[in-house]
Amino acid sequence: MAVIPKSMNKSLSKANEMVKKAEDVKIYSHIDCDGISSGAILSSTLDHLEIDHEIEFISLDMIPDLKKENELTIFSDLGSGQNMDHFKTSKSRVLILDHHPPLRKASDESGFLEVNPHYHGIDGSFEVSGGGVCYLLARTFQFYDLSWIGVLSAVGDMQNSLSGKLVGLNQEIVKDSINRGLLESDNDLAIYGRQTRPIFVALSYFGDVNLPITNDRNEAIQLLKNLDIPIRNSKRQRTLYDLTMDEKRRLFNELVRMMSRAVPSRYVKYIPRLVSGNYYEFLEEEKYSSLRDASEFSTAINACSRHKNPEIALKVIKGDRSSSLDEMEELGKQHRSYLAQKMEWIQEEDRIKSLKNLQYFHGNGIKSEVIGTIAGMILSYGDWKKPMLGFTKINEENDDLKVSLRCSRLLAFDGINFGQLISKVASKVGGSGGGHSTACGAYIPWDKEEKFLEMFNESLNKIL
Ligand SMILES: [Mn+2]
Numbered sequence: 001m002a003v004i005p006k007s008m009n010k011s012l013s014k015a016n017e018m019v020k021k022a023e024d025v026k027i028y029s030h031i032d033c034d035g036i037s038s039g040a041i042l043s044s045t046l047d048h049l050e051i052d053h054e055i056e057f058i059s060l061d062m063i064p065d066l067k068k069e070n071e072l073t074i075f076s077d078l079g080s081g082q083n084m085d086h087f088k089t090s091k092s093r094v095l096i097l098d099h100h101p102p103l104r105k106a107s108d109e110s111g112f113l114e115v116n117p118h119y120h121g122i123d124g125s126f127e128v129s130g131g132g133v134c135y136l137l138a139r140t141f142q143f144y145d146l147s148w149i150g151v152l153s154a155v156g157d158m159q160n161s162l163s164g165k166l167v168g169l170n171q172e173i174v175k176d177s178i179n180r181g182l183l184e185s186d187n188d189l190a191i192y193g194r195q196t197r198p199i200f201v202a203l204s205y206f207g208d209v210n211l212p213i214t215n216d217r218n219e220a221i222q223l224l225k226n227l228d229i230p231i232r233n234s235k236r237q238r239t240l241y242d243l244t245m246d247e248k249r250r251l252f253n254e255l256v257r258m259m260s261r262a263v264p265s266r267y268v269k270y271i272p273r274l275v276s277g278n279y280y281e282f283l284e285e286e287k288y289s290s291l292r293d294a295s296e297f298s299t300a301i302n303a304c305s306r307h308k309n310p311e312i313a314l315k316v317i318k319g320d321r322s323s324s325l326d327e328m329e330e331l332g333k334q335h336r337s338y339l340a341q342k343m344e345w346i347q348e349e350d351r352i353k354s355l356k357n358l359q360y361f362h363g364n365g366i367k368s369e370v371i372g373t374i375a376g377m378i379l380s381y382g383d384w385k386k387p388m389l390g391f392t393k394i395n396e397e398n399d400d401l402k403v404s405l406r407c408s409r410l411l412a413f414d415g416i417n418f419g420q421l422i423s424k425v426a427s428k429v430g431g432s433g434g435g436h437s438t439a440c441g442a443y444i445p446w447d448k449e450e451k452f453l454e455m456f457n458e459s460l461n462k463i464l
Contacts, residue, residue, distance in 0.1 A: 003172055004136065008120040015115055016140040018095055019045070022072035025053035030060075030077035030130065033156025033301045036310050037131035038076035038097070040317035041149050045138045057310040068092050077130025077153075080104075080116050088112055097133045099124030117169065125436070127168025129154040135173055147177035149317060151280050156298035158436060162412060164190055164277030174280070182283060189248055189255075190277035191240050195292045198237035200224055206255070208274050208408040209262045209384045227254055239288065252276060263410065270413040290332070291316075291325075300328055303335035306369040335370075342366050342374055352382055357460035360389040360453060368394050372404035372441055384408045386464070387418060389456070391449055401449055403433075404441040412437040416463055425456045 004012075019025075025046060029039035039055050046053045058066075063082045072093045075084075080098035087094050088109070096114040106119040115133055117124045128136075131153020138146045150173040151166070160166045165187075166174055177183035188194070193202040203213050203220040213220040224231055227250045231238060243251070252275055259271045280294035291297045304313035309331055315324035342363065346352065351361045359382045363371050375390035382388055387407035394400050403426075405418050412418075419440040426433035426442035429452050433442025444452050 003169060005120040005122070008115070008117070008122070008136075011113065011115045011119075012136055012140050014113055015095055015097070015137050018072060018093055018113060019051070019074075019137070020049070022051060022093070024071045025051055025074060026070035026072070027053060027055040027074045027076060028058050028063075028066065028078070029055065029075070031057040031305050031308075031310050032077070033298045033305065033313075034130045034153045035077035036301055036305060036313050037129075037149050037153035037156060037317060038134045039310075040314055041131055041134040041138050041146050041153075042074060042076055042097075043314070044146055044149075044318055045134075045141060045143055048143055049141065055314070057305070057314075068094075076134050080114060080118075084112075097130065097137060099128055099130050099133055122169060126159045126162070126170075128170055128173075129157040129159055131156075132170055132173055136169070139176070144176055144180050145182070147173055147180060148182040148282055148284075151177055151183060152282075152294050152297055152301075152317070155280055155294040156301060158439065160277065161436070161438065162409065164273055166278070166280070184281045184283055185278050187276055188279045189240060189243075189252055190275060192295060194240045194279055194281075194296070195288050196290050196296055197239060198231065199229070199240055199243065200231050200237075202240060205380070207380050207384075208410055209259055210380065211258050211262060213258075214380050223254065224251075227251060241288070267410050267414070270410055273413070274409060290329070300332050302373075303332045304328055306367070306373070307331055307335060308369075338367075339370065339373060339377065342370075343377055346374070346378055347381065352378065352388075354383070354386075355453065355457045357457050357464045358386050358389060358453070359383060360391065363390050363392040366390070366392045368392050368402040371402055372406065372439060375404045376406040376439070379406050379408070384410070387411065389453075393446075394443065399446040400431075401444050401446055402441060403444060403449075403452065405435075405439070407438050409438050411464075421459060422456070425452060425459060428455060 027039055027042050029035040043055050060078055068087055074095045076097045078098060079096035080102040081100045093111045098116050102116050102118055117128050122128060132150045135146055135150030154166050154170045159170055174185055191202045191206050200217055200220040204215055204217045213223055221231060229247045255275045256271050260268045282292055285291040290300050301313040304310055312324050312327045316328050346361055353360055371390045371392045375388045379388040387405050389403055389405050391401050391403050394402050405422055407418060417437040419435040419437050422433040422440045422442050426444055429444050429448040431442050431444030435441055
């Protein structure tokens with residue numbers, strides 16, 4: 001794999017030594033799709049090596065309270081951005097496999113090893129995910145069968161969201177997976193729900209700008225009729241997966257035409273990028289199942305993590321296709337009905353408020369784990385030209401606020417990075433934040449919401 005820098009290969013082989021020697025391992029991984037996939041790769045690797053291990057999924061705020069109790073502690077998809085001094089002191093070893101921007105200089109103290117792409121000139125925000133770094137370690141043991149999970153983690157981390165496809169080290173992991181016959185990938189229409197959603201339903205959620213078909217299934221059916229694309233075959237409703245090349249071409253042209261009419265002219269050049277992108281299809285999974293498409297699989301994992309059941313997702317990724325898969329599907333159902341109920345609640349009383357440069361809502365009572373998902377969904381009912389911010393209490397015990405932001409990718413193509421902006425504004429009111437350019441969030445003190453909104457709105461005067 002030519003693209004892995006030598007220096008990175010060196011630290012991967014040190015990590016390999018560390019793992020090989022260990023007899024008792026604890027893994028702490030981030031409780032999101034990338035983190036759970038990371039955990040699945042590491043756990044499968046240790047299973048293959050017959051090394052005893054435990055795994056626990058945590059959020060970043062739990063790190064200060066963790067204690068070293070095992071011979072080797074591995075942190076995956078977290079650790080690089082946090083103070084880890086309390087883990088540096090005792091005799092047991094620590095391995096950090098992360099892709100977030102590191103706090104420390106490349107450290108290689110005895111017993112404390114950090115593998116992070118940023119140390120080797122690779123951008124961890126889109127070239128490799130936490131799970132990707134874990135896979136690169138698994139690969140040093142020749143466990144190529146885990147490559148598909150590295151793809152899943154990158155898609156779950158939205159590393160393909162701006163360019164429409166995986167690049168950099170991610171692309172190498174894709175190749176490994178294709179070579180093993182585990183994956184197929186090609187360009188297609190970038191409409192979510194490729195395997196499971198009837199095409200007219202998928203189209204009604206198709207977004208980034210508001211169109212006549214947005215949230216309107218009848219309009220979507222009409223559009224397909226006009227393009228001579230049947231919505232059913234003899235057995236069932238057709239999904240994107242069922243469409244012929246020719247049908248896809250007609251649909252692509254029509255979507256580009258509709259969107260180009262709906263946006264200011266400076267955005268028109270970006271439109272094709274929103275309408276097409278690569279799919280990542282897991283060939284071992286059943287067709288039309290929610291596991292066949294990487295992006296749909298990652299949604300199912302998120303439903304587990306957002307309702308605090310990461311272990312179910314872990315078991316499914318590790319291969320359980322019976323009871324854990326049933327549980328995951330049940331959680332998915334509950335998740336969707338929770339979202340629908342909250343969406344209705346926001347809309348029934350016009351709870352979306354608008355300022356000059358942004359829109360927002362209070363989701364008091366909405367779980368902080370799903371406030372971002374809801375902000376993304378509600379954006380399609382608001383004005384796509386402004387970001388949507390949702391506020392909610394962190395949890396029952398903590399009155400401070402979580403704020404999540406979602407926006408059209410067109411704003412990011414235009415050069416705005418909301419992840420950086422939200423981090424800046426949050427720290428000015430005594431909070432902290434970060435994330436991607438189109439999906440990010442922050443934690444702020446409970447009494448600082450107004451100040452935060454005012455400053456955020458103000459800071460957009462020059463850019464929006
Ligand atoms: Mn990650």
